Amino acid sequence: MKKKNYGNLFILFALTVFFAILGGMLYTGNIGRQFTNMLIPIFMYIVLAVSLNLVVGLLGELSLGHAGFMSAGLFTGCLVSIRLYGLVSDPLRFVISMLVGGLVAAVFGLIVGLPTLRLRGDYLAITTLACGEIIKTIITNLKITGGARGLDTGHVYSGAKTLFPYAVVLVYLTVIVMMHIKNSAQGRAIMAIRDNRIAAESIGINVTHYKLAVFVIAAFFAGAAGVLYGHCFANVKAASFDYNVSIEILVIVVLGGMGNIFGSIAAAVILRALPEMLRGFENYRMLIYAIVLIMVMVLSNNKKVQSFRYMVTGKLKKKLRERKAAKQAKKGGEMNG
């Protein structure tokens, strides 16, 4: 129990360092334009991955509709932002639009969740994928969202410097909420459903209730992240948030490790930054990206690599325990003496 909390503190500490470095670089102008443009999308992917991790890692269900929830939030949030432009102060406008975007996405999560969550495994994955596509198609065909040309968000466009604080707060919020859920009675119920649904029901856990709650919470954060994303472009098209994006988020979650919040954050940063860093390789860029991805997946699932990792961490833990025991023995000795 205590160890887990140290793990959480470590994640928050690492995040703070990461934000401090990025913020320092951003505001002193020591960061390239290319990377400045990437910052907000990276943050968005962190939020998306961490929230999807709640569904995939904790609940153990495959959802391929996360991009759909995100774009539902994105478009409503941006529309609200456009309407409110000039009426309220900018910070209030951002907060309201993110909240509205998140809530609308949560409602979509509920609407999609109610009929589909009776399904499991592959069936749920395919159905959520379809729902994501339906949301995309609806938005593409609505007049209010600009149709196929996309929504013109030109006059609410904000640079990375303006959006950075909001992004930081959103990431913190998402991470803390996920941590708190994980270490609560509800988190235990969710993980119990993942590990054994039949046993979970037998000890009084209402599976549908928790599944729905997880879907709604994850969709809320996806929607809020979408609003953030919408503000760093002058034009957003629903067509660009298809199932490829959903799968990319899933790749981040799987790469970072199921249920591992820190892993999701690290994987989001690496996988988003990698293609940009590989620009030097030009045409071979995606090839190398794919190879790196395959290598990581294979290596992290390799029995030998795993046993090596356990050996190393086991030795470290043993050393720590010995040191602790020695300290306690010393203390006890002093007390006796």
Place this chain on the structure above:
Amino acid sequence: MANKVKLVPGKSPNLFTERDAGKMPVLECIHLGIDFGGLHAVQDFDVAIGPTEITGLIGPNGAGKTTIFNLLTKVYEATSGTVLLNGIDLKGMTTPQVCKMGIGRTFQNIRLFNNMSVLDNVKAAMNHTIDYGFATGILRLPKYAREEKLGTEKAMELLSIFDMQDEAGDRAGSLPYGEQRRLEIVRALATEPKLLLLDEPAAGMNPAETTELMENIRKIRDRFEIAIFLIEHDMNLVMNVCEGICVLNFGQIIAKGTPEQIQNNPEVIEAYLGKKKEN
């Protein structure tokens, strides 16, 4: 069928022990049955269990024993008959609701939450006592700390009754087989049942572990004062621990009674060993 006695709800004649005589049975099944297509998996299952009785359910493989447990816990909905728990009809309830009503169970093939700690396995079963919602958990209101502390204390107390307090931090999936079985019982007890269903608790255990299990079963009854209904193939355990026994064959009760009565019942011997050749 000599055993087809019509049961009157709340007034059952056939409790097995003197101790519970006159008390209202915790569980009553009245003509309980389920068909799978044309197959009558369980038919006319009548039983009444006193509030502190240990009752055994035995029978050859495929007799429908686990099906009865699944009927009681609403994994299946019965096609006929009634189940009364403390006089309340369980018709139309779901598995979690039945759990809240007071039926806890273990499974024939162990179903633990393998990737969670032993302590969390027990605490997961205490969600009805650990009383706070999503918002309290996320916002970490004072109630969260209070309830969690209380829950941990209760869970540790329960674990220490079964001598598992030292394993509280271990991953449930990494426990040895016997302890996994024990943890499953602890988890079922954490739901504070009035009736505990044990599905082959001694399966795969060595004689020493079985002896320990027998002690534990008696301990549970004495300490928690609940009824226990168990399926078991180990006749040593059944005959020693159970106060009443139902024998099931092809989905029907062929005998009911005390261990002595069952041991001398010709129909039971026939079901287990086959018919004597007549010449």
